[in-house]
Amino acid sequence: MRQSRFFIQTLREVPAEAEVSSHKLMLRAGMIKRVAAGIYNYQPLGLRVIRKVENIVRKCMNEAGAVELLLSMVQPAELWQASGRWTHYGKELLRFKDRGGREFCLGPTHEEVITDLVSGTVNSYKQLPLNLYQIQTKFRDEVRPRFGLMRGREFIMKDAYSFDIDEEGAEKSYKKMYDAYCRVFESCGLRYKVVDADSGSIGGSFSHEFMVLADTGEDAVISCSSCSYSANVEKAVVADTCKDEGEAPLKSEEVATPGLHTAAEVAEFLGVDLKKVPKTMIVKVEGVKENGKSADKLVAVIVRGDHEVNLAKVKNLLGGAGADFAEPGEVIKAVGCPVGSLGPVGMKLPVYMDNALKHAKNLVVGANRDGYHIKNVNAGADYEAPVYADLRNAVPGDICPECGGVYELTRGIEVGHIFKLGTKYSASMDAKVLDKNGRAVPFVMGSYGIGIGRTAASAIEQNNDEKGIIWPKAIAPFEVVVIPMNTNEDDVVNAADSIYGELLAKGADVIIDDRNERAGVKMIDSELIGYPLRVSVGRKGLAEGKVDISVRGTGETVSVPAEKAAEEVMRILAGLN
C-alpha cells in the first residue's frame, strides 16, 4: 500500500469530543470519525485493524467448531414479543415501523432470531451440538455512548450461540468457547483476565467476562492475590470472616442527631468508628415469588457504614427479578420515617444484614425516628437477630472464599462475555428438539459475545505512549512502514521502493509512506499511527549503504545494509508480539 493513496489524514490537535486515550488516538490517527453520537465511520486505517481482530476471532471460532452465518439486522417485533423482551429490553432497543405499520427493531443481540432459525431447522438431537456465530453491526440505543469505539451505539460484535440437547452438552460447548476466547485475546496480544460475572439482562445461569486490564477501564474487577479467582465487583463473593471480638455489650441509649443523615456524619458527630455505624437502606425487590404469586417486596438491608450495598446480591437472595433503592416517598409510607434515621430497632420490614455485622457489638443505628439514633445497640437485646448474608460489594482486603487469600481491586474493559443460557429462550419461544427417546425437549443454549471495536480500542488503551499508539503486531493496521526520508532524491526513493517491493514479496504487511512530506512529518505520523516497525531510508544512511530499522514498542533502532533490510525486518518481526 502506498500511503499517498490511502485516504488518511492525521490530526495534530485532538478533537474536543475525545476523553480517553484510545478515542483521542484513533481520531488523531485518522482511523475513525464520528457521524453522530456513538456512531462512527471506519476509515481505511481503522478498518484494517477491525478486520484483523475479526479474522483472529473467526479463526479461533472456526477452530472451536463454530460455524459462521449472518443474521438479519432488522428484526420483527413478533420474535421479541415471543421471548418477552419486546417489553423488557427497554429503550436500548431501537424500534420503528415499516410503511405498513408493522413494528421492527434494530438487532442489539440475536437470541430471538437464532432461536427461531434453529428451531425451524434442527429437529433431532443427532444434529447437535451446534454452535453458530456471526460478525455483524449491532445497534443499542445506549443511554450514554462515550469513549469512541469503547461504547458506541452502533458497534461491531461477534456473537455466537450454542445449542445442545442437555446440560452436560451445554457445559462442554461453554467450555469450548471459554478456551476459544482465551486464544482470541492472547492472539490479539492483550493482557486480560477472565472474571466471574452477573448475567444481567441477557439472563441465564452463569457467565464469565473477559476483561482487558487498563486503568481507564469502566469496570472494577476484584481478584484474589493468591489464587486465580477473579470476579466483577457486582459478583465477587465475600467470605464470611466476621468473628466475635468478645466485646461486652453495653446498654442501649437514644441520642439526638439533628440534621445528621449519612453514616459518616453520625460517626463523626458521636466520635465513633464508621464501622460501628451501619447504614440501613430500604430496597424494593421486584417480582419476588411468594405463595405462587410474584410481587414487589420492600426489605431493610443493613451494611457496615464503610461498605456498599450490592443490589444484585439482594435480588438474588430474595429470588427477585430486579432490585433498586426505594423512593423516599415509599420509605416514609412503609416505615414512617425518612431515609437517614433508619435502623433495625423496631423496623417494620424484614431485615437483612450483611455478614460483616454478624458479631458486631454496640452499634449506632437510626432510631426510625427523624433526627435520632441509638447507641450501643446489640442483636438479641435490642432487635431480633436478622437474616445474615453476603449483601455488599467486595472491597480490597476482603478474603477470598476459594483460598483464603486477599482481594485486590483492578480496572478492566469488558471485551467479551459468555453466558450459559439454559432453556431461557428455547422455553419461552417454544424451540424444541427430539431427544433419544423421541420426546420434544427445549434446546439448552449458550450465548457468547466479543466487542470487535472495543477490543481494538482496548488494545490502544493498553499500549500507547505520549507519541501515539503502539500496536500489538497481530492487529496493527500494517506491520511495517517504509519511509523514504528524502523524496526529492531518486536514490533514496528507489532504495525505499525496492525494500518495499522485497517486503511485499516476502509476504510482509507493509505500507510505504511515499508522500512528498518532510522526514519529520512522516516519522511523527508513523509513531502516532503505531506501526510496529519502521524502515527509514535516507540520504545519510545510504551514503554508507545502510538503512535504519526502528521498533515502535522499545524505541530501539538498528542500522543494517540496505540489501539486507527486508530480511532483517522479517527476522525482527518474527520476534515481536
Next chain:
RNA sequence: CGGGGCGUAGCGCAGCUGGUAGCGCACCUGUCUUGGGAACAGGAUGUCGCAGGUUCAAAUCCUGUCGCUCCGACCA
C-alpha cells in the same frame, strides 16, 4: 433520566459591552527546503446549529428548539 458545559472554516479556538467575521493548523499556487510537525509570498474556504422575536442593524440581546459533550444508575 437527573446535574454542568458547548454549538463560529476540515480540526483547535477567538470575537459575544450589537455595526455584517477572524487566528493557528490543515488545504491550493509558486519559490525554496527535505534524518524529527521548515520558511517566505500569494490564494480558497463559513446559510456563526436551527426557528422565531427585539432593533435602522444580531454571531453578539431574548425565547424556543435541535444537536453534541462531561459527571452519576446499564452493557460487547
